[in-house]
Amino acid sequence: MRKALVLLGLLVFMQSGVPAASSQESQAPAKPLQYDVAVTLKLIQVYVTDKDGKPVRDLTSKEFSLFDNGRPVTISAFERHDLASAPTGGAAPVLESRPAPEPVETPALNRKFIILFDFAFNTVSGVKASLDAARHFLDTEVQPEDELAFISYSMLKGLKIHEFLTRDHPKVKTALAVVSSKDVAGRADEIELQYWLHVQNPGLGVMSAPPEGMGMSDLEMSRLDSIQQAGNYFRALTRLAQALRLVQGQKSVLFFSNGIPSSLVNASRGVGTSSSISGRQEVHGGTAPTKGSTFQVGNYELRPLQEALFKEFSASDCSIYAFDTRESSKLPALFAFDEMAFMNRPSGGLLNADSGGIFRDDKTTGMDSLKSLSKQTGGKYYSNIILHEKNLDEVSAVTGAYYVLGYSISAAADGKFHDVKVEVKRTGCQVRTQPGYFNPKPYREYTDLEKNIHLFDLALNERSEFQAPKPLHVSALAYDGGQGPKVRALARIPAGLWDELKGETVEIVALFFDAQDSLVSLQRIALAAADHRGKALLFSAGAPARPGQTKCRVVVRDLETGRSAVASTSVHTPPPNRQALAVFSPLPLVEGGGVFHLEGVVKGMAEDPPWRVLYPYDGAAFTPVVGEEAVSAGKLSVILPYSAPGLGVADLVFSANLIDSKSGANLNVPLELRESASRGMVEAQKLELSLAGVPDGRYTLYIHVGNKVTGQVASARAPLTLSR
Secondary structure, eight states: OTHHHHHHHHHHHHTTTSTTOOOOOOOSOOOOOOOOTTTTEEEEEEEEEOTTSOBOOOOOGGGEEEEETTEEEOOOEEEEEETTTOTTSSOOOEEEEOOOOOOOOOOOOOOEEEEEEESSSOOHHHHHHHHHHHHHHHHHTOOTTOEEEEEEEETTTEEEEEEEEESOHHHHHHHHHTOOGGGOOOOHHHHHHHHHHHHOOTTTOOOOOOOTTOOHHHHHHHHHHHHHHHHHHHHHHHHHHHHGGGSOSOEEEEEEEOOOOHHHHSOEEEEOOSSOSSOEEEETTEEEEOSSEEEEOOOTTHHHHHHHHHHHHHHTTEEEEEEEOSGGGSOOOTTHHHHHHHOOSOOOGGGSSOOOOTTOOGGGSSHHHHHHHHHHTTOEEESOGGGHHHHHHHHHHHHTEEEEEEEEOOOOOSOOEEEEEEEESSTTOEEEEOSEEEOOOOGGGOOHHHHHHHHHHHHHOSSOTTBOSSOOEEEEEEEESSSSEEEEEEEEEOTTHHHHOOSSEEEEEEEEEOTTOOEEEEEEEEEEGGGTTTOOEEEEEEEEOOSEEEEEEEEEEETTTOOEEEEEEEEEEOOOOTTSOEEOOOEEEEEOOOOEEEEOOOTTOOOSSOHHHHSOOOTTTEEEOOTTOEEOSSEEEEEEEEEOTTOOGGGEEEEEEEEETTTOOEEEEOEEEEEEEEETTEEEEEEEEEOTTOOSEEEEEEEEEEETTTOOEEEEEEEEEEOO
16 A cells, blocks of 8 residues: 555554754746755745735735734745646746855745545545545646645544655555545534434424434433544644644645534524423433523633644644535435434434435534634635535645745744734735744654654655755665565764764664555664764664565654654565576675674564675675765675575676766676675675776676576676775
8 A cells, every 4th residue: 555554654663652753036947945944044835816816926026025023024035836827737936036045955845735534523425525526636636746645534543644745646546545434433523413403403393303212411421522522633633733834835735524513612502492491301211401592602621722723724834725525425315404304313423324414503513613724724615525626626726826935034943933924015916825934843842743744754755854964875785595585774874974963862763665665664773872973883774575676765863853864775676586596786895894883673573594694794894885985995895695506606607897877888897706605595705896997986886697507697786986
């Protein structure tokens, strides 16, 4: 299930008790705006529409005024995005540049969409309609540069990140494909409907019959449970909103939900139907109110939780486009009115049916909560999900034309909120932008979910905003010592990196993904930084391999500051064939040892034989060449494991060549055989290659082993960079 399984594996890992761990106007396209928390060029994404709600596409930077905490600031960078004017259908940024600090390069603020499914307050038919809408959005509205995430919430499973923000849209489709209506749980809105219909039947004077065996006290108890569910719901989504502060730029959230029933949270008034306001009468084994008014003051605990949810989504630059999935998730039956008016059968959900109920009293639905959430975050409420094609097209149009304003701010890791206000001088324009932003806060103050988001970004994105500038080199080996194919990642943690990672504890996380991007293995080790500061370190971690490509990613993260270094590579593993000549990944070595070796370990999965048996070298005299580390020597040692059943060294011929990565030129490389060592069916042969006369540059090193009798040749390769 591709990256859905990746995120599931990451969540399991982090729930195990381990810390999860932007003077002259120009119309020519230019280099994207940049962002770096140290230099602090703050970017603000702005949407401008006319009085008819249509995007205004031709504003210049001089027509904007920008205020930070009430103070006017100078717009030092300006970007205009317009999907409609892009010839290829992608975003076409037009840049106006002004003098600004030189920041670290990072991608421009592209559109970000978060598909958020609510399984707790929803119906079976609503989930099905939501899936249809989400698939339509992916098939017809999404542009190649858009970043997508898929998140869900259910009462049983809580908040689940199926896919984090990615431009690999097929992976989001794959994650959606495994979702079904069986995820629906909680159904507190149906309890609320039955509760209020049992209290009164507004305007019709007819009492509702509760389900058999459920009297008023049972409904009241169920309603209390619903209130608790709603509280958990508010808290979980608030934590998500807070974590999304970490994601730079505006986020458009497509929220598919029934919403929280208004009467659970807010004050509600209705009219009774019997003779006395103080008396009660029995109805089908329960109780119903007598004549007079009933008044519910709402829930004093839920109201502030709901207000906090609205505030946090707004402050996290999230615009909520709410798609109400209740009545409109299916067409009403011919007798829908009669069914709701006379309550001839139970309503649904936890009460055993999936109600459509287009004539439900709105106080027992989530319409008001969805409307409020959309309004306060600058999004929009859509009442009829059946019209999702038209409505999603509108969302795409509104979010497809925007501006990015950049200005310099003073960095402060205090977590304080800054109020932002944007004005446009042209008359008739309406501005929608984030209400403000939070300064970065110390990593040690991150919530668990924020740490999860942080690690997801580091582990799954090729370039993360959270990375430190220091380089990290990683290489990968593929081999088979007789117990099945294995892969091993080698990462060099340079001495200088410790200057960036100043905390007391540092973690190293190695992740392995198969050809379908499913997580195969995750290994993690924590270090006391003081024990290694100023020293180079060689970290290795291994995992079982499946035939095909395996991607290895290593994350080094300071657990106090969150500063991180990340590197990734990939290696190909062929299908096992113990009868044929096989050559495994070569390991280049250079003279100079004494590097501290650190091994990642998976409990209960000790490797036999250990990889160092298949790659024997004297760690006091040699060190591996990792990734694109430059080699300055005139010769290179290589450990080459291979399997040649029934053949000895005299039956084989060894050769090597280099392919120039820039020109494609092929250079033969002289080699000599050195010592060898055997372990079962595997022979580890040491080779010495002469690099004299080879120009500096980046190459791919190929090692070939041929059978002198049959002519069969097996080859393996490794990257090699020369700089002398």
